[in-house]
Amino acid sequence: MMLDSILFYFFAALAVGSAILMVTRRNAVHSAVFLISTLLAIAGIFLQLQAEFLFVVQIILYVGGIMVLFVFVIMLVNLDVAVRQMKFNRQSWVAGLLALVLGGLAVVVYRSGGGAFNLMGAPATTMPPNAEQVGTVLFQKYFLPFEIASILLLVAMIGAVVMAKRKI
Amino acid sequence: MPFGIEFDDIRQYIAPVIYALVIVAVLPLMAGYIVLLERKVMAHMQARMGPMRVGPHGLLQPIADAVKLLLKEDITPKNADALMFWLAPLLSVTMALLAYAALPFGPAFQIADLDVGLLFILAISSLGIYGIVLGGWASNSHYSLLGALRSAAQLVSYETAAGLALVSGLLLGGTLSMKGLVEAQDSQGVWFIFVAPFSFFIYLIASIAETNRAPFDLPEAESELVAGYMTEYSGFRWSLYFLAEYANMIVVSGIAVTLFLGGWMRPLSGVHAHIFGLPYELLDLLPALIFFGLAAWCTKLALRQGEQIQKMVMFLFVGLFVVLGAAMAWSLTSTSLMPGIHGAFWFIVKVLVYLYGFLWFRFTFPRYRFDQLMKLGWQFLIPLALVNLVMIGIGIVLAQQFLWPLSLAMIAANVVTLIVAFWLVRQGDKPSIVVLPAEDELPAAGPGEIR
Numbered sequence: 191m192m193l194d195s196i197l198f199y200f201f202a203a204l205a206v207g208s209a210i211l212m213v214t215r216r217n218a219v220h221s222a223v224f225l226i227s228t229l230l231a232i233a234g235i236f237l238q239l240q241a242e243f244l245f246v247v248q249i250i251l252y253v254g255g256i257m258v259l260f261v262f263v264i265m266l267v268n269l270d271v272a273v274r275q276m277k278f279n280r281q282s283w284v285a286g287l288l289a290l291v292l293g294g295l296a297v298v299v300y301r302s303g304g305g306a307f308n309l310m311g312a313p314a315t316t317m318p319p320n321a322e323q324v325g326t327v328l329f330q331k332y333f334l335p336f337e338i339a340s341i342l343l344l345v346a347m348i349g350a351v352v353m354a355k356r357k358i
Numbered sequence: 359m360p361f362g363i364e365f366d367d368i369r370q371y372i373a374p375v376i377y378a379l380v381i382v383a384v385l386p387l388m389a390g391y392i393v394l395l396e397r398k399v400m401a402h403m404q405a406r407m408g409p410m411r412v413g414p415h416g417l418l419q420p421i422a423d424a425v426k427l428l429l430k431e432d433i434t435p436k437n438a439d440a441l442m443f444w445l446a447p448l449l450s451v452t453m454a455l456l457a458y459a460a461l462p463f464g465p466a467f468q469i470a471d472l473d474v475g476l477l478f479i480l481a482i483s484s485l486g487i488y489g490i491v492l493g494g495w496a497s498n499s500h501y502s503l504l505g506a507l508r509s510a511a512q513l514v515s516y517e518t519a520a521g522l523a524l525v526s527g528l529l530l531g532g533t534l535s536m537k538g539l540v541e542a543q544d545s546q547g548v549w550f551i552f553v554a555p556f557s558f559f560i561y562l563i564a565s566i567a568e569t570n571r572a573p574f575d576l577p578e579a580e581s582e583l584v585a586g587y588m589t590e591y592s593g594f595r596w597s598l599y600f601l602a603e604y605a606n607m608i609v610v611s612g613i614a615v616t617l618f619l620g621g622w623m624r625p626l627s628g629v630h631a632h633i634f635g636l637p638y639e640l641l642d643l644l645p646a647l648i649f650f651g652l653a654a655w656c657t658k659l660a661l662r663q664g665e666q667i668q669k670m671v672m673f674l675f676v677g678l679f680v681v682l683g684a685a686m687a688w689s690l691t692s693t694s695l696m697p698g699i700h701g702a703f704w705f706i707v708k709v710l711v712y713l714y715g716f717l718w719f720r721f722t723f724p725r726y727r728f729d730q731l732m733k734l735g736w737q738f739l740i741p742l743a744l745v746n747l748v749m750i751g752i753g754i755v756l757a758q759q760f761l762w763p764l765s766l767a768m769i770a771a772n773v774v775t776l777i778v779a780f781w782l783v784r785q786g787d788k789p790s791i792v793v794l795p796a797e798d799e800l801p802a803a804g805p806g807e808i809r
Contacts, residue, residue, distance in 0.1 A: 219442065219495060226488070246477040254484035261488070262510050265495045265503065319473040321534050 197238055205231035218264045222257065229253050243320035374469045381458050381469075389604035390420030396717050403721045414659040418671055430593035435498060438590065442496035447591065447598035450489025454605035457482045461612045462536045464622045464701030475536035476524065476613070480517075483568075483609055487513050489602060490570075494587035505586025508576050508728065513568055515735040520564035522743035526557040526750040527617040540621030546764075549620040553768050556746045556775045558618040560739055562715065565610035567735070569603060571716055573723035574731060611712040612705075619708050622701030642690060645703045649683030738782050745778045 205228050212224035229252045237245040328336045394409065394416060401408030409416030434443055460475040462468040472478050487510060494506020528534060530550050531542035543549055551558045567574040578586030588599050615621060624641055653676050660672035689699040726734065753771035756762045
């Protein structure tokens with residue numbers, strides 16, 4: 191449908207455009223804001239694929255959690271020094287050459303791959319509720335790996351607290 | 359149709375667009391009147407009159423205030439980061455408005471019934487923090503930056519407690535959809551506040567803290583930080599922050615009403631008994647009566663006005679109330695329209711009651727100190743929310759697997775939570791020993807080095 195493709199190209203352009211701006215901005219806070227906008231655009235694409243749960247988790251975890259801490263830390267850094275320093279060294283021709291080679295390689299791989307790049311289209315019908323499906327898969331099919339992952343995270347968290355605290 | 363757009367698409371999109379436009383149009387007005395209500399309630403609690411000049415009992419004050427704010431000079435500080443300074447209030451207000459997309463004002467008035475509605479609202483409202491943090495940073499002022507830092511720390515801390523409190527409500531409802539949660543309360547015949555009072559209590563406190571309202575308004579504590587993150591803002595941008603704050607208050611009230619207070623359901627809607635020979639269904643007449651009463655009161659006030667313009671505006675109010683009352687009365691005759699229109703009425707009434715709680719707290723409790731705020735969040739609310747969550751889970755298992763009556767299981771679960779709450783309070787009362795780091799170990803952060 192027309193509207194779908196308009197929305198897709200809007201989000202895709204937003205994601206790529208903000209990603210480029212994120213790399214080229216000198217001010218770290220501006221970079222962080224453009225990274226947030228990239229993440230939000232990708233969340234929009236998830237929503238378009240009817241993956242509402244993924245969309246919400248992307249926003250809650252990356253935008254609402256991790257990036258808040260990023261911005262929090264960046265704000266406290268003395269930015270003036272970073273702005274005054276040159277961000278890029280003068281090796282643009284090396285980078286350009288490498289980019290050209292990589293691009294050529296990609297074209298070669300794409301040509302020789304033939305029809306291997308025909309990706310499956312998204313299902314046209316509406317999907318059943320995501321949250322339930324994710325829950326069922328995590329807590330029934332992959333219960334053990336899920337628990338192991340959560341124990342790993344717990345260990346990391348306790349480790350961080352122990353390291354941050356001088357005296358327990 | 360051109361562009362491959364079908365008629366069904368239009369019908370599918372047009373109703374949500376209209377609701378969205380109505381919300382965006384009505385919300386600033388509603389925020390203005392909540393401010394007026396706040397000032398009036400505060401005044402009466404302090405034995406004053408409050409705003410009385412513009413319109414009868416200050417009823418037109420919000421409109422005058424809005425005009426004043428629009429006409430004020432818009433100042434950008436010289437060393438401010440212009441882009442971020444411009445973006446921050448917009449972010450704040452956008453995120454606050456976006457959250458309304460999933461809020462069910464009634465069975466018929468909801469922009470989108472997402473399967474993950476509650477998570478969506480939480481996600482979007484957690485983005486509002488960027489408006490505050492970036493605004494505080496971009497102003498290039500120490501007061502603003504400190505306010506922004508406090509705000510970020512406070513929001514991150516209280517979001518955990520609020521989230522845990524909401525999860526226990528979700529367990530009872532068994533769905534994440536806002537509409538589904540109200541329907542679950544309808545089919546179970548009980549509002550979740552009566553099943554999980556502690557979840558509601560925790561969410562109430564956490565929601566006040568999340569909207570930066572007194573007694574948790576440390577990010578804008580005027581005695582310490584002038585006005586916190588909005589110190590450098592003026593005019594319209596300042597009013598955008600203000601609008602965002604009030605819009606957020608309505609959103610958190612909406613979440614609490616949907617999850618714990620039965621959403622759009624009429625009080626006692628599950629009861630079909632009689633009282634004094636009258637059925638409870640007579641409560642359906644209440645909305646129409648309230649609006650007609652308000653219209654009569656406004657007519658009385660309007661006739662007393664001296665100024666012609668004030669008289670005219672007051673008669674506009676009369677007309678509005680008459681139309682609303684007529685809509686309420688007329689919808690009683692139609693079984694298809696009545697749940698939608700009356701649902702919206704009851705939802706808004708419940709939201710206003712919850713908001714009154716916000717105002718009441720503000721004028722009753724003195725502001726917390728920052729360490730007290732953190733202690734309350736981390737050492738009382740979060741442990742209590744965790745225990746409450748586990749207890750509610752156990753209660754549900756007892757009811758579903760071991761076939762206990764739900765009321766008995768929940769009373770047992772809440773009694774355990776109550777005991778834990780008392781224990782936590784007693785632990786908190788013990789004087790804690792604070793070991794200050796030695797003078798030379800303190801990080802050297804003079805004001806000049808913050809930025």
